[in-house]
Amino acid sequence: MITQGTSVGLDVHARSVVAHARDVSSGEVRRARLTPDYRSIVDWLLALTGPVEVCYEAGPTGFGLYRAIVAAGIGCTVAAPSKLQRPVGDRVKTDAKDAAHLEKLLRMGELVAVTVPDESTEAARDLVRARDDARGDLMRARHRLSKLLLRQGIVYFDGSAWTGKHEQWLRRQRFDSPALQATFDNDFDAVLTVTRRRDSLGEKITEMAADSAWTPVVTRLQCLRGISTLTAFGLAVEVGDWSRFTGASIGAYTGLVPSEYSSGQSRSQGPITKAGNAHVRRLLVEAAWHHRRTYRTPSAALRARWDVAGPVAKDRGHAGNKRLHQRWMTFDERRKHACVANIAVARELAGWCWSLAVLDN
Incomplete structure (x- = not known):
């Protein structure tokens, strides 16, 4: 609880910031x-009775305001929006009321703060998410092109799609209608453009993964099957400080634990919560599918990654790979639905990733 100075709640939007400040001693x-x-906000805060404590909700405006406030020597908390206590039955919502509510929760010590990344980590996250956006754009561009051809009765059946051979087949397509040819050329060019953009971003991520502050964590995470350079780097920068968690709590952070409603003697569990970082959750779910394949002799690529990571990480990764494949075998024997089983494996995979990330070389 704040017992002296001034507590301030800020309701931050792209074009305006509403402030509510209370002098704890006088009640003013x-x-x-x-x-x-930022400069005008900091100047207004510096004019208040010190010490000043400020809070605002995490949102699309990022953490620039937090850094500016802290640089001025003022305490600041960025609150997790999903953890805010909301008044029951209050049907009036305004910026001024939101700012006042934030100030009250700050003064009472009832805010749950998010972990603010440093600027280099935030920039790396933006790079990872830019590639993820390009990946989604490429999927949509491919769908548009394939469905255009399907409407003309043209279907590629000579092997896997979106390979070099498939690309040469696409380049040979010609249409009598100028309008249809222009549409095809536009959609095909979009696929090629987005592919180059995705590959370029992937190369930049690979460069950073090889020589940056995240390199040790990335190297150790790759001891597990299904986690290559891009996945490992994404996990490293999205989670940031792995020491914040334990092997048990990392699953809740990724939203891979079941939801629950219990009252009295009844206990009901539902679908996973999907709370926390959605990007981390997607990476783990995709990686978990790789552990369904038989694990006997590690591949040459995996052994090469083990050599770089060192003997301790190698042993840990080998144990994790065996355990996760055994889990898949157990689920398959029980005829568990594959998607449900994969979520359970992904939750356990998060724990193995944590154990490797916090490993001391």
């Missing part, structure tokens, strides 16, 4: 509507 309240310029 000051309100203001400020511009989103």
